[in-house]
Amino acid sequence: MVLINLLQYSLSSSxxxxxxxxxxxxxxxxxDLSGSPEDMALDCALPGDSEDSGSGSFGCPTDNxxxxxxxxxxxxxxxxxxxxxxxxxxxxxxGDATQGLSCEGLDCLRxxxxxxxxxxxxxxxxxxxxxxxxxxxxxxxETVHAAILRRWPGTDLxxxxxxxxxxxxxxxxxxxxxxxxxxxxxxYTGLFLELESCPVCSQPRYDQFWLQASxxxxxxxxxxxHTIPIGPQIQVLYRAPETAVHAHYLRQERxxxxxxxxxxxxxxxxxxxxxxxxxxxxxxxxxxxxxDIVLMFSIDGAQLYAKKASACWIYI
Ligand SMILES: [Zn+2]
Numbered sequence: 001m002v003l004i005n006l007l008q009y010s011l012s013s014s015x016x017x018x019x020x021x022x023x024x025x026x027x028x029x030x031x032d033l034s035g036s037p038e039d040m041a042l043d044c045a046l047p048g049d050s051e052d053s054g055s056g057s058f059g060c061p062t063d064n065x066x067x068x069x070x071x072x073x074x075x076x077x078x079x080x081x082x083x084x085x086x087x088x089x090x091x092x093x094x095g096d097a098t099q100g101l102s103c104e105g106l107d108c109l110r111x112x113x114x115x116x117x118x119x120x121x122x123x124x125x126x127x128x129x130x131x132x133x134x135x136x137x138x139x140x141x142e143t144v145h146a147a148i149l150r151r152w153p154g155t156d157l158x159x160x161x162x163x164x165x166x167x168x169x170x171x172x173x174x175x176x177x178x179x180x181x182x183x184x185x186x187x188y189t190g191l192f193l194e195l196e197s198c199p200v201c202s203q204p205r206y207d208q209f210w211l212q213a214s215x216x217x218x219x220x221x222x223x224x225x226h227t228i229p230i231g232p233q234i235q236v237l238y239r240a241p242e243t244a245v246h247a248h249y250l251r252q253e254r255x256x257x258x259x260x261x262x263x264x265x266x267x268x269x270x271x272x273x274x275x276x277x278x279x280x281x282x283x284x285x286x287x288x289x290x291x292d293i294v295l296m297f298s299i300d301g302a303q304l305y306a307k308k309a310s311a312c313w314i315y316i
Contacts (some may be wrong), residue, residue: 043122081191088190098193100176100227105168112235113172124156125166132163138177139207139220172236175228177219179205187225234293251290254283 074080092099121129124271127148135141137193141160141227148157158166168174170253179188185200186192202221204211210218253274261284262269267275273296274280282288 036241042162062250085190092214098189100178102174102231104165108172109169109172109229109231109235116241121166121170125158127155128158128163129167130172131157132167137221137224172239173232175226178225180225180229181205182222184223188221213275230295240248247293250292250294251281254288254290258283263306 024245031102074083094109110135131141135144138160141163145157145160148155161271164174181185181198182186182203183198183201185198188195192199197203198205205221207218207220207222210220236248237243253272257267257274259281261280267280269275279288288294
């Protein structure tokens with residue numbers, strides 16, 4: 001069992017994502033967010049570990065988790081696939097087109113928008129936004145788009161691409177879209193990027209009617225998965241004064257907690273997750289500093305196998 005400590009995203013109080021072109025990998029980008037790569041270290045703790053033991057009770061070196069995924073000694077196909085995905089994640093770059101981030105989205109991430117959006121929204125644009133948010137795929141958007149134009153030919157209804165850009169400009173957040181199996185088995189990323197059918201259930205990736213009608217040119221996915229990246233969501237908090245104030249709650253509460261602990265030795269009341277000893281320790285030893293943004297999350301268990309003989313909690 002691997003315990004990965006709190007993943008700490010640190011930003012200055014104004015969005016600061018580092019100079020473009022200076023970082024190569026996602027891990028580098030993450031280090032750039034913190035300004036302190038040590039803060040971002042993922043600690044591996046195995047049962048029976050102690051600080052000076054240097055290895056876990058299973059004989060696994062705790063200081064080199066990467067060795068677990070090197071491929072040597074992995075024989076099960078599922079584990080080989082997992083190891084390959086871990087390596088892909090380690091080598092992923094923001095500029096990699098297969099990650100789904102557009103050039104505009106990447107530019108926004110590196111140069112955050114400031115202030116309220118200036119884009120005006122007329123009735124047709126509003127209709128396109130509703131359509132974009134209310135349809136599950138580009139194909140569905142285009143179908144409804146064509147139907148509306150057939151009924152009301154004079155409508156200046158933006159294309160799917162323009163509607164997507166409009167939503168991204170207004171919100172500052174652009175979804176990352178990947179094809180997925182229609183039965184939700186897998187997303188076509190990483191090792192599965194070029195597959196034309198699901199390796200689990202064998203269902204075709206693309207709509208076979210359009211694929212055959214176009215001699216293989218129309219590759220419309222049967223299902224898409226939209227990821228809302230966290231970086232732009234954090235940045236957009238600073239585009240309006242009221243949400244920026246909310247984003248400073250940690251800073252204010254951290255200051256209050258530290259001063260109360262220093263003066264009284266403990267807190268009079270424990271009423272917030274920030275009052276837990278793990279976070280107070282992180283405040284005191286400087287792992288969480290005054291201007292840090294801390295991303296916290298909680299998830300349910302994930303069932304790995306159909307026989308339900310296992311359960312795990314995945315931390316990313
Ligand atoms: Zn499938």
